[in-house]
Amino acid sequence: MQHVMSEPSELPHFRDMPVSAIPDVLRAGWRDFLRAPAFGLAFSGFYVLGGIVLWMVFSARGEEWWPIPFALGFPLLAPFAAIGLYEVSRRIEAGQPLIWRDVIACCISQKDRQIPSMAMLILMMFMFWVFVAHTVFALFMGLSAFTNVSSSPEILFSANGLAMLAIGTVIGGVFALTLFSFTVVGLPLLLEREIDIITAIITSVRAVTANPVSMAIWGGTIALSLFIGMIPMFLGLLVVLPVLGHASWHMYRRLTF
Numbered sequence: 001m002q003h004v005m006s007e008p009s010e011l012p013h014f015r016d017m018p019v020s021a022i023p024d025v026l027r028a029g030w031r032d033f034l035r036a037p038a039f040g041l042a043f044s045g046f047y048v049l050g051g052i053v054l055w056m057v058f059s060a061r062g063e064e065w066w067p068i069p070f071a072l073g074f075p076l077l078a079p080f081a082a083i084g085l086y087e088v089s090r091r092i093e094a095g096q097p098l099i100w101r102d103v104i105a106c107c108i109s110q111k112d113r114q115i116p117s118m119a120m121l122i123l124m125m126f127m128f129w130v131f132v133a134h135t136v137f138a139l140f141m142g143l144s145a146f147t148n149v150s151s152s153p154e155i156l157f158s159a160n161g162l163a164m165l166a167i168g169t170v171i172g173g174v175f176a177l178t179l180f181s182f183t184v185v186g187l188p189l190l191l192e193r194e195i196d197i198i199t200a201i202i203t204s205v206r207a208v209t210a211n212p213v214s215m216a217i218w219g220g221t222i223a224l225s226l227f228i229g230m231i232p233m234f235l236g237l238l239v240v241l242p243v244l245g246h247a248s249w250h251m252y253r254r255l256t257f
Contacts, residue, residue, distance in 0.1 A: 022251075039103065118200070211255070218251060
């Protein structure tokens with residue numbers, strides 16, 4: 001696959017995406033994972049290990065509640081793992097051999113293209129989400145912010161605690177929806193074609209707004225699956241993350257032509 005092109009690529013067209021396509025792309029993602037499980041486990045392993053280390057560090061400091069915003073914001077970071085998984089699915093689709101050297105080389109070659117800009121946008125939104133989440137916690141909990149939530153979980157069920165959870169969920173949903181709209185087509189588009197990040201984002205948002213119901217359900221499926229995968233101790237992500245990554249490539253293929 002040649003990644004450096006002299007001319008910009010043609011923009012894709014969109015298909016109508018029925019909700020019934022979602023189980024199909026999930027099955028396709030599962031098939032790709034079974035076809036090349038080592039790749040999926042390797043790419044997802046970095047996130048699982050990072051989550052475990054983060055939890056252990058804060059637990060040792062008696063601050064078990066600190067990783068909560070990171071965990072809730074995990075869907076914002078999930079696209080980072082997708083590039084290698086997209087390339088694996090693309091190679092399976094094209095009948096090309098799955099060679100570690102070539103897949104890694106594809107990932108490394110992205111440094112000279114537009115994907116680092118998308119990665120920076122994702123990281124900035126994630127860090128801003130963490131800041132907002134802690135601000136909301138402090139505003140609603142006041143002095144309770146100094147209380148260990150793990151040993152005093154009842155504070156979350158107080159009036160302020162419930163209000164904090166409600167407001168935090170709404171704000172987090174806005175962050176996740178925005179980034180989902182930017183990346184669901186934008187990220188695989190940047191991998192496959194020579195296109196700038198702004199055009200990729202606009203194209204992705206257009207694809208989402210053209211299929212609002214199916215894309216809303218697809219985004220909800222991704223978020224719910226990731227949250228379930230984080231139980232227990234992020235270990236479920238070893239399977240959930242690669243399956244969703246492969247499935248996202250197939251969703252991109254179903255959406256565009």
